[in-house]
C-alpha cells in the first residue's frame with residue numbers, strides 16, 4: 199500500500215496562490231489550451247449533472263497538461279437555492295494524480311482555487327481588453343467571485359474609483375465594510391455601471407442584470423456568471439454590440455446562455471490573443487465571457503501541491 203494522498207485544506211491553498219505567481223502561469227495555460235493538440239492540453243468540455251429536485255448541479259472537470267505534466271479533475275457543485283447562509287453556493291474539490299502512475303497524490307480544497315483562478319483570468323482579459331485610460335471599476339454581485347475579483351483587480355490595477363452593486367443592498371454594504379478599501383456602494387445596477395470603464399458581473403442571476411443601454415462605449419466587461427445555456431447576465435443589446443472573447447470557444451458555445459441565446463459570434467479565445475494569432479480590440483466595447491476551464495484548476499492545483507510539498511514540515 200502506497201502513501202495516503204495528501205489532504206490540502208483551504209487555508210494552505212490560500213497561502214500558496216498569489217496573483218503575481220498565478221497570472222503568468224494561467225497565461226501560459228490559456229496559450230497552450232488554444233494551441234490545440236500542439237499545446238499538450240487535454241480538456242473535454244465538462245460534464246454537468248443537474249440535481250433538478252434541489253436546483254443544484256454537479257460538474258466534473260478533468261484536464262491534463264503535458265507541458266506541466268499535471269493531471270487533475272475538479273468536482274464542483276453549485277446550487278441556486280442556498281438552504282443555509284453557512285453553505286457556499288459553490289463547493290469544489292480538486293483531485294491531483296501522478297500522471298506517470300495514476301496514483302492519487304492529493305485531495306485539494308477547490309473553492310479557493312476556483313475563486314482565485316477565475317479572478318486571475320479576468321485580470322488577464324482586462325489587461326488585454328480595457329481601454330488605456332480606464333479609471334472606474336464596477337462590480338455587480340457581492341458573493342465569492344465578487345470578492346476575489348475585488349482583491350485581484352485592486353492589486354493588479356490602479357482604478358480611481360471602485361463601485362459595487364448587489365441585489366440585496368445590505369450585502370453590498372457588508373462587502374464594502376469587509377474589504378475596508380474605498381468603495382462606492384450603489385443602490386441600482388444602472389447607477390453602478392454608468393460611466394464605468396471595467397465591469398465585472400459575478401452573480402447567480404438567470405436573467406440579464408447588465409443592459410447595453412447603460413454601458414459606456416469602449417468599456418470592457420468580464421461576465422463571470424450565467425454558466426448554463428438558458429441563463430443570462432447580459433442582454434441581447436450588449437451582446438450584439440460588443441466584440442466577444444471567451445476562454446474556450448467550444449465550452450462557451452455549449453454552456454453560456456448569453457452566447458447561445460443571443461447567437462453572437464465569438465471573436466477569439468484569450469489564448470489566441472496572448473499568442474498573437476488574433477488581435478485584441480481595446481478601443482471597442484468588449485466582453486470576456488468566462489465559463490471557467492479545468493486546465494486553470496490543473497495548473498493552480500500543481501502550484502498548491504508544490505507549495506505544500508516544500509512547506510509540509512512546517513505545516
Ligand SMILES: NC(=O)c1ccc[n+]([C@@H]2O[C@H](COP(=O)([O-])OP(=O)(O)OC[C@H]3O[C@@H](n4cnc5c(N)ncnc54)[C@H](O)[C@@H]3O)[C@@H](O)[C@H]2O)c1
Pocket residue numbers: 276286287288312316339340341342343344364365366369400401402403404405407421422423424425488489490491
Ligand atoms: N467563469 C468561471 O470560471 C466561474 C467560476 C466560479 C463561479 N462562476 C459563476 O460566478 C457567479 C458567482 O459565483 P459566486 O461563487 O460568487 O456565487 P455566490 O453565491 O457567492 O454569489 C452570488 C451573488 O449573486 C447574487 N445574485 C443571486 N441571484 C441574483 C439575481 N437574480 N440578480 C442579481 N444578483 C443575484 C447574490 O446576491 C450574490 O451576490 C455564479 O454564476 C457562478 O456560477 C463562474
Ligand SMILES: O=C(O)[C@@H]1CCCCN1
Pocket residue numbers: 257274276288312425489490491
Ligand atoms: O469553472 C468553474 O469552476 C465554475 C464551476 C461552476 C459553474 C461555472 N464555472
